[in-house]
Amino acid sequence: MGNLSNFESSRIPSSHLQQQIDATGKADVEIAINGKKLTVPYGTSILNATRLVGVKIPTLCSHDDLCVVGVCRLCLVEVEGQKTLQAACAYPITASINIRTHTTKVRKARRHVLDLMLRNHYGECYACRRNHKCQLQDRAKEHGVDFFRFGHIKEKRFEEDLSSYAVVRDPDKCVLCYRCVRTCIDMQEVGVLEFINRGFETQVSTFMNKPLAEVICVNCGQCINRCPTGALRANDPSDKVWRAIEDPEKHVIMQTAPAPRACIGEEFGLEAGHSLTRELNTAIRMIGFDQVFDTNFAADLTIMEESAELLTRLKDALVEGKDIPLPMITSCSPGWVKFCEHFYPDQLDHLSTCKSPQQMFGALLKTYYAEKSGINPANIVTVALMPCSAKKFECNRPEMQDSGHKDVDYGLTTREMAQMIKECGIHLPDLDREDFDHPLGLGSGAGLIFGATGGVMEAAIRTAYEIVTGREVPFEGLNVTPVRGMEGIREASILIENPVEEWKFLAGVELKVAIAHGTANAKKIMELVKAGKADYHFIEIMACPGGCLGGGGAPIPTNDEIRRKRAEALYKEDASLEVRKSHENAEIDQIYEEFLGEPLGERSHRLLHTHYTPRGKRIGD
């Protein structure tokens, strides 16, 4: 395990353990599962071994993205020769053993574990957000639970924490599986949630038991995606959205981000990796929204502004010799922005001043669109469909009112959107396909791939390279493959040759970029930036693993494989589009001509750019 300390090596995601095991070089082990003989690599967990023979052992605390803890005790199995039952997830096979997975002893023990959990699990399934999406419920069904052997708690023990715009905590539904804590501490390295107290008093809570809105939560919502029950959920504004739709005075506009269309099908029983872009448009109109626009349009706008900002920074630094903060870092991911505000408050000038696409769009809807359509912006309600819980916080930032109104009224997650669609009795995959409304409904492929990690970088490279050299990026089919993939941190560089007159000073410059996703990886990059050791020009950082498509508002469950499939869906759709470069989007030309002037112009500056708040991570004072 190399130079990792014992503590660090014990907290490796379970899906990565196999690599560690392979590295030991020990001989395979012959075992028997329910009498069936097979050979497994040394160190394989019983849980993984049983998958090879088609047995699915019940689990709650185990998650591919997280390290092994073995706390829920649902995966108990019998190992011949061992006095007690063993937790399959936490038992590495190192010798030839006989495993029995469903003896009476095992089934009885699992039932009792479940019965004990259900004893303290407050509430009824039909009054729960996670009904039909709950692993505790699934396990109870699989094990034929038909009564509460140890009773069922009738009174709430805890208050719901409704303080955060993004994440709601309901500790009464918590089964203490430790997934959210591992997500927050190990995977994201934010460190908001942890077990506090002891024994029966144990609960998941925050520093000094403060409400989520007062701690250093970055609203990424990754804890929600990993919670097996309804103890964590997004703060759902859909009732307010319904009210706006019913109000004849209100003109309700939906903008849909790239990631939700690539994963909303999962909420309707489809496999991961099916895009339902235009079916979604139909559904949104059926629900009663007045207009449906494409956030990809605003993503293209972001690229125009951000590339202009990057090139200006490069010019100022390289030609004028000014002390300009480089590398420049993307600011599309609101989870990442808040993370930076808390953990690197002195590095905020590296962030691009560009608002995220969602907020750019909001500001334009209540100015440009209002003007063009003759609708009073006070009567416009803008809703953003996002794969993200942090977007809910972002749209409620006090500085996001540049149109003179709240630029984006509500952020809906993919899950909440699916719920609204289901409530209307619509089965999304069956719908006809409809286009977006115009003039803010045309998005390029570059805008679309914002949904995947590396997408913003690829989109920016497609545009910036062409601005500088007058030629297309030197990659086959515009696919900037070096920036794609699921590695936590990726680096790439592009040599600039024969630039056009205006950008002559960039001749021979090797443009260096880096991409990080997940805030733990962001931390690694930021430590380099802070130490002045990051010789990149441009960095893309997304708060969630996989980028937006792994966002805290995306369908549950999530894992590496699902994230990969969602990314494939986005790249496939990008390749199928006619317009794949932000600067070739005709509606972008139109809005600059009619309204904004030029990138980084006065109006752009007022509506499309923002500033950040150094927050720091000390909250105890």
Place this chain on the structure above:
Amino acid sequence: MRDQRTREMLDQDIRRWVDKYSRERSALIAILHNVHRKYSQVSAHAMEEIADYLGIHPVEVYGVATFYSFYNAEPKGKKIIRLCRTISCDMQGKRDLVYALEHRFGIRFGETTRDGKWTLEYTSCMGWCDQGPALFVNSKPYTSVTTERLDAILAE
């Protein structure tokens, strides 16, 4: 002003203890012990300070501090009396002691006197079941305590 000075002293002490015990996360309990012994409390500020030195999250320090009932996140009395609440002490006259202590200080168990000198608390079994009732005054144990002996014990 006084708070400011206490905080500076606390910060210095923590730095000293960190140097003494190391910056590994395994040093946490030892540092918490020292902070608690001197300040009879582990404040939010102290937890954040310690977390910074050890490279862990404040909430992890909070998790450890709340796991052990002898650490206080809230300020408590200079002297904490912890009376065993387990059954054998119960059978050997615990109730008389509760009555005597509560009357003597004018507070209930779980409370702190207004002058910040005394706190009354229960504790789980300390292993002196044969010599009950037993209690702690801070870290010093007393066994076979009677109401008559209380004066002498508290005067120490």
